[in-house]
Amino acid sequence: MSELLMGRVSLQTRGLRRMLAANALVVAFVALVVFFALNSDVFLTVDNFRTVLLQSAVTLVVVTPFALLLMSGYVDLAVGSTVGLSAVISGWCMTQGLPWTLAALIGVLAGLAVGCVHGWLIVKRGLSAIIVTLGSLAALRGLAEIVAPDPLYGFPTSFLDIGTTTVLGIPVLVLVALVVVGVGAAILNWTAIGKHILATGGNPEAASVSGVNVTRVGVALFLVTGAASGLAGVMLAARVGSTPAATTGDGLEMAVLTAALLGGVAFTGGRGTMRGVLLGVLFLALLQNGLTILNVQPQWSLAAQGLVLVLAAVAEKLAGSQHGRVRGDRGDPKAG
């Protein structure tokens, strides 16, 4: 009887803890906004928010498939380099006189090709995602610098207009990003594919015997992540107007990984929401923006970003410890 009662009590506190953990990011987000708003006059303005959203557009396009990939149990550390390669390739095509539409398409296809290689090596051949994509992180950056040793610029104005045009006051690039996030959220929440992604990351063996084609899920997500990184590269070229091979998309893998983990995606897969990921991206962007406004030196800003990643890992550990083993679960199939 007392055992039963204790079970109920622990269940309740567990529910409370889980609720807190789930909303920790919201609390931190509000605190961050309030802090910067109190310390700066320009932070809480429409213009500043437009800037933050514009800067986040590329991150949002990449983080959407990246987070889904993470939920399926894989990771792609080469997204930043893929963005750089795609930007350089499409930029080079334009300097060679190709119409910008064709150049943009080639940029996206370059990203798709990278995803294709990743999917084949990692999902089909079973190589480690961390090692393979860490390898391409370096290899693709090097390739981008080989393609364009000097920064490319002088793109057609029709192309550069994409970076500045607004519809109803909202930059086009932000609209593109919102569409991508919306599609990602719809797939995760409203389709069977979303369930298959979570199942593949949660327990691949069980997903497989349930009839989920886990190989197809993994390969498809690497392809989409590659293509989205390609698209993000083109968007970045349009916004910045030049494509320095060494820095375009540099460090993006850090930003998307931090945002996804902050948003409650499990690094080992099986868990996560798009709402959390979106909030994670905005949190990071506002942090960066606020620190810049307060004239904090960039080194400190980078250090803060790294610290947030570690904190996100801690938060994930805390959230994870509330699942599974709490009840002294005996049903562990691997222990047999």
Add this chain to the structure above:
Amino acid sequence: MEVVETSAAPALDVRGLAKSFDGRPVLAGVDLSVRSGEVRALLGANGAGKSTLINCLSGAVSADAGDIALGGTPQTIRSPRDSIRAGLSVIYQHFSVQDDMSVADNIFLGSELTARGRLLKRQQLTEARTILDGFGVRIDPRSRVGDLTVSEKQLVEIAKALRRKPHVLVLDEPTAALGEQESALLLEEVRGLADRRGVGVIYVSHRLEEVFAISDSITVLRDGVVALEGRRADVSREDVIAAISPLAAAAQTAASERARPASTRRLLQVRGLATGVVCGLDLDVAAGTCLALYGNMDSGASEVLRALSGVVDRDAGDVQLDGRPYRPSTPVQAIKQGVAFVPGERKQALLPDLPASDNVMFAHRALGAAPLVRDRDQEVRAFEELAEQMVLTPRSPNLAGRFFSGGNQQKILIGRWLLAPAAKKVLLLDEPTHGVDVAARAEIWRQIRLALADNEIAVVFRSSDPDEVLQLGTDVVVLSRGVATLRASVADVRVDQLIAAAHAAEHERAPAHV
């Protein structure tokens, strides 16, 4: 009970199914057939090939040879998808559920209800609720599966299989995790599926009671072939037991002839041990004896060994080793006091990339019987001695551990403790000959008996194989859900008593629902 023949071709027809792992045949030409509306019980000891047979049907494993036909149509089953599409549903003993997903999402995983690509969540919830209500259990289809009890998870697994409206349903020990009431409901449900919907059922179970209550026909597998096949009405309990383990009778005689050691020096005394599911367990092991812990997967026998070996810290209890208090918190401490443990999974003990001689020497080192600076001659001598005694093949000290066959790996892992030249008191063996061929098995048993002969050490082993219990043990303690349900000298106990005792506590401790 008369079975209505609904169609001429059997619902499932398996012919000459064969499968080998690493050159060791696990299935050697198995025939199995189930008509629509028939419940066929599938029995066999561990390692008889039941799991492999089920895995071949479910598509988790591809058979090497043989034909599988459903409703007269030949099927090529290369993946779980093929199997599900053909109308086969398997309910796994180890659950194939997703802990982080809801009950409804689990039930519909892989065959979701959609309309133009859109997931019909509400409809899935309603249907899931209907299916679960059919069991008479109250599980909220929205709750997270990871928060359910083991028996609730099992029900989710069953609901998932039934949802697909299969022609053939395979249940792998479905009641192992269920209480009495739930088991009864499940049996009724299975019988109903066969009688009313004409589903062909393959029912795998160790519980003879259940088998005789529910089945129309019985197949017993042994060593990868069909050892017995017949209608339930035509076979007796004794036939089935004899088919499962023909050695049992012989073992009985051997056990009664085996001399009991004269020594009564008590090496290990356990009082009120609590660890995992086990609570309040008492054990007494005298020098020169071999105590068998018999039980099913969830019996807790394995946890007893893990607690005694220092792998896990025990929750409560008093243990005396050779008259002194004994409470190791790590395996190193246990070994220092003379207690060594060989885990059930070889990969938990073997270092696959190190040479065999190094694998042997780990026991010497742990027991303090090896110098700090390596002595190559000593290492080779130690290996040679083990190879000689245990009839190890190949006798190459420099060959990496993973290149030895399973049986030879096990000889290394057990032999290194038996033969290490240092003071040992108790050897703890978890499934000492699991997945080992007959010859290696006999060799391992012979060496263990030999080591016990001079009444210096004692052995405690866990086995889920009654043959092994009767062949190797001096005494046996049967555990069921963490409770000792039978204590006997091996000479006085029969196989069916062991099996009955292994299930004895299941009905008393049915998991409560929240």
